[in-house]
Amino acid sequence: GQWLLVWSVILSAHTAHGCPEKCLCHTASKTADCKNRGFTEIPARLPPEIQILQLQNNRIWRINQNAFTATPLLKILDLSNNSLSSVAPGAFQKLRYLQVLNLTRNLIHYIENKTFSFLPHLKELDLSSNSIIRLPETFGNSTGNITLLSVKHNKLQKMERILLESLPNLKVVLFKDNPWQCNCNIFGLKLWLESFLYRGGISDGIICSAPGIRKGKDLLKVPYELFGACPLRTAHMHVASSHQHGLEQRSWLKHGHHGEQGDSGRAGCEPKARPRPVSLRHAIATVVITGVVCGIVCLMMLAAAVYGCAYAAITAKYHKEHAAPVRQHGTAEEKLRIESSL
16 A cells, blocks of 8 residues: 555656656656657647656657647757658747757758757757758758757768858767768868868768769868869859858859759859969968079179179289389380280
8 A cells, every 4th residue: 555655656746747648757857758658749738847858769750830839948859769751940949948959860851941940049959860861051040059060870962061150159060971972062061171170170070972083082181173173153152251251252052952953963063262272372482482592592693793703803903003013124025925914
């Protein structure tokens, strides 16, 4: 009887505040544990005060627009290992205090523009281990506080530079295991990654999958010269400036839908003012310095030559003036010989 009473107290604590039947709700930690329960949708009647919602290892395949209306205080949402194939824009917009969103190990193919709009406190976004083929130009309004972004283990071939520049507080970004196409489509990403690492950012790098001659190579080690043939396309461009570095005006190609343009090899190239490689800048500096040194040496040689000529003339004049008195008592023939030699 005593054990029955204890068990009933535990159950009543777990089911307090409208906790769903299959979940365990912990009041002290403000956590709803709904993992491994076979849910196909976000469960209803969740306690409004919860801050952690664990929904991993279910079969959730969709998220309704108002799924989180009743839980506005969520800080951590774990939806990993479910069956989500897409995420509707605005699905999370009620979660203004959300800090961590885990969407790993789902079936997501693409992320729409503004999917994560109005999540001003979001710091960690994990999209790894999905089937994402493209990312938008921006995740949405008020997402600039993201510090960690993971897109590991997806099907990304390129990534818009403007998306990364819209996340100025990024500290860690993970790119591993994607079929990156190291052609002109990825040139903007190469420039961004170099700047990101220079500023102290952390990344696992980008390993090329194509074209064949660059397969397995680190994008950062692909020379700039190989991107020089990128065509300049103006039909689908817009201009964007860096959030942090307004040093150059850059053109961006708007993301077309898959298969929208016939020439897939040239489509989507980001036209860039070709930067001068570091090695070339060093070579030019070396030529300039060498030229200056040679000029100085030539001037010194010219001065030495002028000085030598002047000294020789003065010396000759001196000898002429002092040789004449010594030889004045000599014969006329000797004087003539002396004068002719002078």
